Amino acid sequence: MTRAPNIIFLLPDQLRHDFLGCYGANFLSTPAIDALAAQGTRYETAISPSPICVPARASMLTGQPAHETGILNNASWLRPDHCQMGIHTWPELLAKAGYQTAAIGKMHFYPWDIGEGFQHRVIAEDKRHIHVRDDYHHALCAEGHGKLHGKEMQGYAETKGAAINPLPDHLQPDRWVANRAADYLRSLEGDQPVAMMVGFPGPHCPYDPPADALGRIDPAGLPAALPRTEESAKVLPELVAGYRQDWAGLDYSDLSDAQIRAIRHHYAVSVERLDEDIAMLIETLRETGRLENTIVVFASDHGDYLGDFGLMGKGFFHEPSIRVPLIVTDFRKPEPHVETAPVTLVDLFPSFLSWAGLPPAPQSRGTLLGASDNDRAIFGVTARGMMLRQGRWKLARYYVGSEALFDLQADPGEQENLIEQHPDIRARLDKLMTTELLRGMVAGHADKAVPASKSPPEGPFHDPYWLRPYPAPIS
Known part of the structure; x- marks a missing residue:
C-alpha cells in the first residue's frame, strides 16, 4: 500500500x-x-x-x-x-x-x-x-x-x-x-x-x-x-x-x-x-x-x-x-x-x-x-466590493461607488480605467459577476433550507408540532 x-x-x-x-x-x-x-x-x-x-x-x-x-x-x-x-x-x-x-x-x-x-x-x-x-x-x-x-x-x-x-x-x-x-x-x-x-x-x-x-x-x-x-x-x-x-x-x-x-x-x-x-x-x-x-x-x-x-x-x-x-x-x-x-x-x-x-x-x-x-473566470468579494477577473480583463466595483475595468495585458500596472471605452466587455464581465454572486448567496444560506416543505401530503412536515431541523445540512 x-x-x-x-x-x-x-x-x-x-x-x-x-x-x-x-x-x-x-x-x-x-x-x-x-x-x-x-x-x-x-x-x-x-x-x-x-x-x-x-x-x-x-x-x-x-x-x-x-x-x-x-x-x-x-x-x-x-x-x-x-x-x-x-x-x-x-x-x-x-x-x-x-x-x-x-x-x-x-x-x-x-x-x-x-x-x-x-x-x-x-x-x-x-x-x-x-x-x-x-x-x-x-x-x-x-x-x-x-x-x-x-x-x-x-x-x-x-x-x-x-x-x-x-x-x-x-x-x-x-x-x-x-x-x-x-x-x-x-x-x-x-x-x-x-x-x-x-x-x-x-x-x-x-x-x-x-x-x-x-x-x-x-x-x-x-x-x-x-x-x-x-x-x-x-x-x-x-x-x-x-x-x-x-x-x-x-x-x-x-x-x-x-x-x-x-x-x-x-x-x-x-x-x-x-x-x-x-x-x-x-x-x-x-x-x-x-x-x-x-x-x-x-x-x-x-x-x-x-x-x-x-x-x-x-x-x-x-x-x-x-x-x-x-x-x-x-x-x-x-x-x-x-x-x-x-x-x-x-x-x-x-x-x-x-x-x-x-x-x-x-x-x-x-x-x-x-x-x-x-479562460477561467475568477470572482472575488469582500465587504469593500467585488471583482471578476477573466483572461486579460478585470472588472472591479466598490461600495463607495467606484467602478474600474482594466486590460491587464496592455496595462499590467492598472493605470488606465477603461470602464467607459468597452461597454461590451463590461457587460460580459458584469453578467458573470452577477451569476456568481447570486449562486454564492444561495449556497451561503443553505443552512436555512427546509427540504421537507416539498414533501408529499403524508410527510411529517404537515403534522402538528413538526420540528424544523436546523441548521440544514448541505447536499
Whole structure:
C-alpha cells in the first residue's frame, strides 16, 4: 500500500509574489523558495479572491468562497456549528483519515485558540494581536520580554510602518514560529502522515526586521511604486480610516517616496529572513527522513500594496493586493513546471483532499490544482466590493461607488480605467459577476433550507408540532 504523503503548508502573511526571486525579483535573494519552485510547480497567476486576512483564511480552510462563508472582513469568523451543516475543514477531514494535523504560528481563528480540525497547535497571533496571551506571549515573558505595538518600535511613526524590532533573533516572530515548527517535526515518531500548516506572522506590517539585517539589501535597488491614479484615489479614504485606528495608528493620507522606499526596504529584508526560515524547515524535513514523502505548499493569504497607487496593505482588487505566490513541490517526484493558467487560494482545499487520497467534499468550490483553464473566470468579494477577473480583463466595483475595468495585458500596472471605452466587455464581465454572486448567496444560506416543505401530503412536515431541523445540512 502506498503511504499517504505528508503535506506541509507554509503560509507567510501578506507576501506579494513579485518580491521573490522565482517570480522575477532581482533586488533580493530567496534561494530556498526559488529551489522549491525549481523542483515543483510555480503558479504564475495565483489569485487571492478575497484579499483580507480572515476571509482568505476561512476560504482556504473550508474550500468555500467568501460570499458562501459569509466572512467578508476581519471582524467575523465561521459559525461554530459549521460541522452540523456538513461543512468540514481540510485539517478535520485529514485527521479523520489518519493524518496527524498541526497548526504552528498565526492562524487568525476566532477564538484564537480554537482547533478547527488541527489536533496540535502552537500559537503566535502576532503582529497586531499584541494582547493575545498565546504561546508566543508566554515565550516572550519567560525571557523578560513582551509583545510590542509598532508605535513602540524605533522608526515606526516617521516611516509609517517601517520599524526596528529590538527582540533577540530567536524571538523574532517568524523565526520563533519556524523553530517551533521544526521542533514539532523532530518530535514526531512512526510513519503516520503529517499535515502541518505553518502560519508566519510576517512580512505583514509592522515591517520590523532586526536592525542588523537591514544592510543585506540596498534600498536604492528596489522597484519604485506604481503611480497613483484617479481610480485608486477613490478607495484611499477608506484605507486611511482603517489604518488610523488604534491597531495601526498610522496616517496614510499621504506617503512620501522616502517613506515608501523605507517600507519596501524593511519588507524585502523580512522576506529574505523568511527564506532562511523556509530553508531551515526543508532541511529539518530532510534530517527527519520525511522529505521524500512530502508535498510542500508555499503561498500567502494576500499581497501588499507597499505604496503602489499611493495605497498600503490590501483589501482592494488591484494586482499587488490579489496576486500571491503559489508553489507546490511534490518531493516524491520533483518536477519543474510553470503553470500560467489562473488559480485561486480556494483551490487548495480540494487539492489537499486529493493528495491525501480523499473524495471531494460537497462544500468545495475550488478546482484541483493542475486542472488548468486559461479562460477561467475568477470572482472575488469582500465587504469593500467585488471583482471578476477573466483572461486579460478585470472588472472591479466598490461600495463607495467606484467602478474600474482594466486590460491587464496592455496595462499590467492598472493605470488606465477603461470602464467607459468597452461597454461590451463590461457587460460580459458584469453578467458573470452577477451569476456568481447570486449562486454564492444561495449556497451561503443553505443552512436555512427546509427540504421537507416539498414533501408529499403524508410527510411529517404537515403534522402538528413538526420540528424544523436546523441548521440544514448541505447536499
